[in-house]
Amino acid sequence: MLQLAVLRNNPTEVKERLAVKNFKEPELVDQIISLDDSRKKLTFQFDETKGKINAASKEIGGLMARGQKEEAEGKKKEVEALKTTLGPVQEELEATEKQLNELLVRLPNLPSVKVPKGKTPEDNEVVRTGGSKPELYAGAVPHWELAKKFDLIDFELGNKLTGSGFPVYKGKGAKLQRALIQYFLEYNTQAGYTEYLPPHMVNEATAYGTGQLPDKEGQMYHVTGDNLYLIPTAEVPVTNIYRDVILKEADLPVKMTAYTPCFRREAGSYGKDVRGLNRVHQFDKVEVVQLVHPEKSYDVLEEMVSHVEKLIQSLGLHYRILRLCGGDMSFTSALTYDFEVYSAAQDKWLEVSSVSNFEAFQTNRMKIRFKDGNGKTQLAHSLNGSSLALPRILASLLENNQDENGIRLPQVLQGYFGGEMI
Structure with a gap:
C-alpha cells in the first residue's frame, strides 16, 4: 500500500508513474488526498473535543473536593453535552478512515524509474x-x-x-x-x-x-x-x-x-x-x-x-x-x-x-x-x-x-x- 505522504508530496508525479503501469483510475489520487484532508479535520475535532472532556472531568473532581457541588453539576452537564457531540464525530471519522483505506488498496505500487513503458x-x-x-x-x-x-x-x-x-x-x-x-x-x-x-x-x-x-x-x-x-x-x-x-x-x-x-x-x-x-x-x-x-x-x-x-x-x-x-x-x-x-x-x-x-x-x-x-x-x-x-x-x-x-x-x-x- 502506498504511503499517504508519497501521494501528498507530489500527486502529479504519482499519476505519471501510475500511467507507466497503465493504471486507469488516476482520479483516485485526488480522491484519497481529499479524504485525507477530511480525516485530518475530523481527527482534530475529535481530539479537541476529547481534550475538553478530559479537562472538564478533572475540573469536576477539584470542584467536588472543594465542596462546590453546584458548579460541579454544571460541569457534568457540560461534559455530557460534549460527549453527545463526540459520538457522531467518531462515527464519521471511522467511516472516513475506512473509505480512505478502501481507496488506498486500489492503487498499485509505483513503478521504478527503471521500468520501461509498455503494455504487453x-x-x-x-x-x-x-x-x-x-x-x-x-x-x-x-x-x-x-x-x-x-x-x-x-x-x-x-x-x-x-x-x-x-x-x-x-x-x-x-x-x-x-x-x-x-x-x-x-x-x-x-x-x-x-x-x-x-x-x-x-x-x-x-x-x-x-x-x-x-x-x-x-x-x-x-x-x-x-x-x-x-x-x-x-x-x-x-x-x-x-x-x-x-x-x-x-x-x-x-x-x-x-x-x-x-x-x-x-x-x-x-x-x-x-x-x-x-x-x-x-x-x-x-x-x-x-x-x-x-x-x-x-x-x-x-x-x-x-x-x-x-x-x-x-x-x-x-x-x-x-x-x-x-x-x-x-x-x-x-x-x-x-x-x-x-x-x-x-x-x-x-x-x-x-x-x-x-x-x-x-x-x-x-x-x-x-x-x-x-x-x-x-x-x-x-x-x-x-x-x-x-x-x-x-x-x-x-x-x-x-x-x-x-x-x-x-x-x-x-x-x-x-x-x-x-
Missing part, C-alpha cells in the same frame, strides 16, 4: 542472455512424451485424482523433483538465507499483507469453511513472519528461503500453453525473501538477480533475463526481472523466476519497520524471487538433456539424485 510482454526489455542453445538429436520429443516414456509423471492420473493441472510425479520423476528442491534450498542457505517451512494455508490478514488481497482473490484457492487461502507462493507466509515487528537496523538484511507447494487457479488461462508442465495449478517452488534497509534495496535486487542467474547457470540451461515493462508487472512490484529458460523440444522460452523489489509497498501493509541509528522508526523494503520454480525448470532439463540413451542430468544434481542419467 512483447514490450519487456531483454537485459542479457546466457548459456548455450542446445542442439537436440533427431528423435527429440517434448517433456510430456519423455515423462510418459520414462514413467516420470502421470498427467492422466492427476486428472483422475484432482483435475487438469495437478500432475502426479512418480519413481525417478519424484526423485528428481526432490533432488531439485534439496539442491535449491542448500544453494540458498549457503548464501546466508535462513530456511523456513511455513504453513501452506494463510488467513486474510496474511494474504492482504503481501498484496494478494484484495487484488487476486480469483487466482487463489479459498477454503471457505475456515476462510483460509492456499498459498500461491511461499512469499506470502514467509514475508508475513515479520508483520507488526520493529527490527533493529543491525538485524538487516533479513534473508529467508522456503520450499512450498504453490496453488494457483490460473483463471482465464485455459488453452494458453497448458500442455504438460507449462501451466499447472499445483507446483513446487523454492523462494527467497529479503527485508532490507531502503537505501540498499536496489543493490540487493541486483544481488538477488545475480544469485538466481548463477543457479540457472549451474544447471547448464540457456536463459535470458527480462526487465518487465509497466503493463506486464504485478500490482505490488516496483521493479521486476523475469528469468526464462529455453525449452529446446518446444522451441519456446519458459518463465522460471521473477525477482522483484516491492520497496515499502508490502511493508507498509504489514508494518514491518526498523529503528535506525538515530532511533527513528521507518519502513523496511521487501524483495523476493523464485529460486526456483520447478515445473518449467524440470521441463527444460528433460528436453534439453535428452539423447538416444536417456536424459543426462547436470553434474550439480547427480549427487542429490544418486545417478548421472535417467
